[in-house]
Amino acid sequence: MKKIVQLLFITITLVACKNETKENKTVIETVKKEDITTxxxxxxxxxxxxxxxxIETWNKMNTLSFTMVKPDGNEVTTLNLKTRAEQIxxxxxxQGFDGTTLWVSEKDGKEYAGKPKFYKGLMFYFYAMPFVxxxxGIEYKDIEPLVFEGKSYPGILISYEDGIGESSNDQYKIFYDADTGKMEWLGYTVTFGKDGGSDDFHFIRYNNWQTVNGLVVPKSIDWYKYENNAPTEKRNTVPFTxxxxxxxxxxxxxxxxxxxxKLIE
Incomplete structure (x- = not known):
């Protein structure tokens, strides 16, 4: 009888250890998976x-749509976030892009005089900050902070590997609130249709946010005048609804x- 009890005790101990090992392994695997994500x-x-x-919440999303009020009426942008197919x-x-083909459909005989290739994805990119x-293919580098009206905002320089996007020479600087982590400023260069990069940074201020489906996205953004690669005074505001x-x-x-x-070549 004593031997049976001892045998039973050993069996229970082994099973408990095995279960504990499984639980520990699960915890370790979960932690490792989270580490890989970030x-x-x-x-x-x-x-x-x-x-x-x-970024994990952002990556779950498949549709983004927003409206801007323009002098000629509302401009509604809709995107498939995975394929970057877009309709404006x-x-x-x-104007539409199916992931391969860019096209423009004019209405009421009014000729479109814009630049479809330049405008494709432009406002989406500004709106979807910081998640884009x-x-x-993006490279990150911490840079000197931006000081505006006595407040210092830490900065990150964004560059692209060759061949990424329509303008891989573009660069961005984002500056964020050191306490909250929220993005406050975007500096950006424009190199579309040009050879090489640019040292001329334009500036947008992001300080009016709204929460949509768990993500903090712009309610409006402010374009600023700039001088010596720094913002000076507000030029205009673009709201999103x-x-x-x-x-x-x-x-x-x-x-x-x-x-x-019209097919845009």
Missing amino acids: SIYPESITKVFNAHGS DTPNYT LGDD NVVLSEEAPNAKLFVQPEGA
């Missing part, structure tokens, strides 16, 4: 992402070139 980004940009709801709909024209700075962020993908038909639309 370790691809430097600490500074991760702090900014987290202040806006986290206005009273005078619709989590795209592949009817913002949608959804895990559901948009209807692919939105981005298909309609009959009669």
Whole structure:
């Protein structure tokens, strides 16, 4: 009987140890998985992402839509965040991109005089800050802070590997609130259609936020005049309304070139 009790005790101990090992292994694997998710980004940009709801939450989203009020009426932008297919709909024209083909459909015989290649993704990129700075092919570097009206904002320089996007020579500087981690300023260069990079930084201020589906995104942004690569005074404000962020993908038909639309080569 004594031997049976001892045998039973040893069996229970072994099972308990085995279960404990499994639990520990699960914990270790979970921690490792979380580390892998966040370790691809430097600490500074991760702090900014987290202040806006986290890059992980952003990556769950498939649809982004927002409206801007223009002199000729509302401009509604809708994107598939995974393919970057885009539709920009206005009273005078619709511009679309299905991931490969760029097209413009004019309305009521009004000729579109814009620059479709330049405008494709432009306002999306400004609106989707800071999360678009989590795209592949981006390099990060901590830089000197921006001091504006006596307050210092830590900075991060964003550069692109060759061949990334339409203008891989573009550079961005984001400056964030040291306490909250929220993005406050964007400095950006414009190199589209040009050879080489640029040292001329334009500035947008991000200080009016709203929360949509767990993500902190702009309610409006302010373009600033600039001098010596620093902002000086506010030039104009661009508000955003009817913002949608959804895990559901948009209807692919939105981005298909309609009959009669002009193909942009």
